[in-house]
Amino acid sequence: MTKRSKLYPVILSGGSGSRLWPLSRAHYPKQLLPLAGDNTMLQDTALRVSDGMRYHAPLIIANNEHRFIVAEQLQQVGVSPYAIVLEPLGRNTAPAVTVAALMLLRQDPDAIMVLLPSDHVIGDQQAFAAAVDKAAQAAGAGQLVTFGITPRHPETGYGYIKQGDAVASQNDIYSVAAFVEKPDISTAEGYLASGDYLWNSGMFVLPAQVYIEEIGRLAPDILKHCTAALEKSFSDLDFVRLDEAAFAACPSDSIDYAVMEHTARAAVVPADIGWNDVGAWPALWDIAEKDERGNVCLGDNLLLDVSNSYLRAEDDRLIAAIGLEDLIVISTDDAVMIAPKARAGEVKDLVDSLKSQDRSEAIHHRRVYRPWGDYKDIDQEERFRVKRIIVKPGGILSLQKHKHRSEHWVVVKGTATVTCGEEESILRENQSVYIPKGVVHRLANAEAEPLHLIEVQVGDYVGEDDIIRIEDTYGRD
Numbered sequence: 001m002t003k004r005s006k007l008y009p010v011i012l013s014g015g016s017g018s019r020l021w022p023l024s025r026a027h028y029p030k031q032l033l034p035l036a037g038d039n040t041m042l043q044d045t046a047l048r049v050s051d052g053m054r055y056h057a058p059l060i061i062a063n064n065e066h067r068f069i070v071a072e073q074l075q076q077v078g079v080s081p082y083a084i085v086l087e088p089l090g091r092n093t094a095p096a097v098t099v100a101a102l103m104l105l106r107q108d109p110d111a112i113m114v115l116l117p118s119d120h121v122i123g124d125q126q127a128f129a130a131a132v133d134k135a136a137q138a139a140g141a142g143q144l145v146t147f148g149i150t151p152r153h154p155e156t157g158y159g160y161i162k163q164g165d166a167v168a169s170q171n172d173i174y175s176v177a178a179f180v181e182k183p184d185i186s187t188a189e190g191y192l193a194s195g196d197y198l199w200n201s202g203m204f205v206l207p208a209q210v211y212i213e214e215i216g217r218l219a220p221d222i223l224k225h226c227t228a229a230l231e232k233s234f235s236d237l238d239f240v241r242l243d244e245a246a247f248a249a250c251p252s253d254s255i256d257y258a259v260m261e262h263t264a265r266a267a268v269v270p271a272d273i274g275w276n277d278v279g280a281w282p283a284l285w286d287i288a289e290k291d292e293r294g295n296v297c298l299g300d301n302l303l304l305d306v307s308n309s310y311l312r313a314e315d316d317r318l319i320a321a322i323g324l325e326d327l328i329v330i331s332t333d334d335a336v337m338i339a340p341k342a343r344a345g346e347v348k349d350l351v352d353s354l355k356s357q358d359r360s361e362a363i364h365h366r367r368v369y370r371p372w373g374d375y376k377d378i379d380q381e382e383r384f385r386v387k388r389i390i391v392k393p394g395g396i397l398s399l400q401k402h403k404h405r406s407e408h409w410v411v412v413k414g415t416a417t418v419t420c421g422e423e424e425s426i427l428r429e430n431q432s433v434y435i436p437k438g439v440v441h442r443l444a445n446a447e448a449e450p451l452h453l454i455e456v457q458v459g460d461y462v463g464e465d466d467i468i469r470i471e472d473t474y475g476r477d
Helices: 039-049 066-075 093-107 125-141 184-195 208-218 220-231 243-248 255-260 281-287 340-357
Strands: 010-013 061-065 083-087 112-117 145-149 160-166 172-182 195-205 234-238 239-241 266-271 297-300 301-304 309-312 319-321 326-329 336-340 367-370 371-380 386-391 399-402 405-413 417-420 423-427 430-434 441-445 451-459 470-471
Touching: 010 039, 010 093, 039 066, 061 066, 061 093, 061 160, 066 083, 066 239, 066 367, 083 093, 093 112, 093 195, 093 208, 093 255, 112 125, 125 145, 125 195, 145 160, 145 255, 160 266, 160 340, 172 255, 184 195, 195 208, 195 255, 195 266, 208 220, 208 255, 220 243, 220 371, 234 386, 281 309, 281 326, 281 340, 297 301, 301 309, 309 319, 319 430, 326 340, 336 340, 336 405, 371 451, 386 441, 405 417, 417 430, 423 430
Parallel strands: 010 061, 010 112, 061 083, 083 239, 145 266, 297 309, 301 319, 309 326
Antiparallel strands: 112 195, 145 195, 160 172, 160 195, 172 266, 234 239, 326 336, 367 371, 371 386, 386 451, 399 441, 399 470, 405 430, 405 451, 417 423, 417 441
């Protein structure tokens, strides 16, 4: 491709992935996890469109809660985004795509977007690139193109696209006869036998101007509120923050419902690219290498007479299992989830129950990630809490104080720069400091290696909201 015809990747990273609990949590969802390899799913998606000869830098649409993790993960794989746009709240895919199209049109009136969810697996990269090239040709002619995945079996968990007639002068590109909802098994078998139906991948190649014209015609309120949210947006560090009030007023709708099911410009490229949307635990069993009994075993496992199961230990515990078949067993440091593979989609209902009970396990892991590093709870009772804190090189916690607790810090590895009141000191391994209640303090790591310390909080309240931030490098309240 010439430089002028390079494509603009738009990566959607706003989902929660609740069907992959307990690994996926609201504050650390599936796209930010290394579920199908060494890289996270977001990293793999970004690398998939990192060829500078074919693509511009990617535009990322992300949840505000995940902003620092998203930025760090992209940096880890050497991807410099065009922008990271923060949604103040979820509004489904149509508003996200509308914001992206409006942004890109400011730069290039002929921009063609490659819209990719950040939580899909693509097994055949060459086939993916070839499918994108075909779709880009049709998009250049003014069509809104989606990818239809050649079905491998009668799947009831996906929506389908009915393939229409071939588009004139375009090889292997077809009109869309219909979008259809997730079918029952007999209907899915009929779709597979007919050869006329494709799985709906949720990936698109779209000319930005045509998309804006169609969203304005078919869903004018979405265009109106997205335009306002972008016009009132502002830069915050490396992020673009959409105006919260304007975006909150925007209707929540998917690109399928808002545009693709109603436009006369819809086209589909059939694609056999090793695609999987990793919607639930059985999908990871499907794509992973299995032992001679059909098991996928990750972490520390000891199995006796176990078959066709997925067992994953994410902590230091041993999973010991006897006589299991067709089960999902996931162990983290604060939860164990066990379900028949056939009912794994109901994990979302478990998460809903956890949320209704205000259980923290639905929201975050014991290891909580912050822009400066992370912390992990070790122990907690009514009047005390013990954490292990890791501050990455160059990391600086906020200048803060607490109304209800004092803190004791013990350095176990690395070197800490500590501000306590008017005093600044350097602490090395096996040295400690006491932070009295109400005293302004700060912790920083000015060294090239991570800082590890143990924090003991003591007081009448030890919740995370007992933090009064006075100054923060990362722009948090």
